[in-house]
Amino acid sequence: MRNESFHNMLQSRPALRLVANCAVTAASVILCLLLSPTRLPGMELAGIGPNWVLIWIVAWSVKRTMLQGALAGLSLGLIQDGMTADHPTHTLGLVLVGILTARLRKERYVREDFISIALIAFAMAVVAETVTAIQYSISGDRSLVEIWNYHQLIALGSAVLSSLWAPVIYFPLNHWWQYIQMLDQQTQEKYKL
Structure with a gap:
């Protein structure tokens, strides 16, 4: 009954x-x-945890434009830099993730199922970490061998x-956003008549 009244x-x-x-x-x-900074039991591998911010940007950008994906990456990258360290910046990698994920939307073979979302998150995590490694390489603080091995x-x-972990974030958010979009379309159709 409550769900119906909220609806x-x-x-x-x-x-x-x-x-x-x-x-x-x-x-x-x-x-x-x-x-992001938490390391819960069973959620880390060799001291490394999931990139929750990247997962959110993938979930957001899958159905949006490249500009919207880039803005999400920029915003959350700046917030993450504020929470951690600004060198190397997370912003560059996350902006690239937002743009590339939104660009994938146009590809026919990318669907919105468990495997596609997991593969996109996998690829985008590699992209983001590579951008970070490139920034370390440019700064020259460490040897290139050490940077690229790590x-x-x-x-x-x-x-x-x-x-x-990407589907855990993606599917509830996607379901919510589709629900809101459906209600928006119903409202538009109501006022067209």
């Missing part, structure tokens, strides 16, 4: 729908940001864990 409220009040959508989206971002471990660990 009716969202259906009849576009402003409430916008607020609810913003709240759910912001809450999911905050959850991913809070999970990069393999980090990229593979992050990619495996991020791909395993």
Whole structure:
């Protein structure tokens, strides 16, 4: 009964729908940001955990434009830099992830199933970690051999864990965003008549 009344409220009040959508989206971002520094049992491999922020950007960008993906990467990259360290910046890798993920949307062979989302998250984690390794290489603080040997471990660990956990973030958010989009379309059709 409560679900029906909440559904009716969202259906009849576009402003409430916008607020609810913003709240759910912001809450999911905050959850991913809070999970990033944590290492819960069973969620790490060789001291490396899933890249929760990257997972959120993949979930966001799969159905959006490259500009929207880039803006999500920029925003969350800056927040993540503020939470950790700004050198090397997370922003470059996350912007690239947002753009590439949105670009994949146009490919026919990419679907929105468990395997596709996991593969996208895997590939994007490798991309993001490679961008970080390139930044370390340019700064010259460490030897290139050390950077690229360590990069393999980090990229593979992050990619495996991020791909395993990506559906946990993607499917509930995608379901919510589709629900809101359906309500928006119903409202538009109602006012067209």
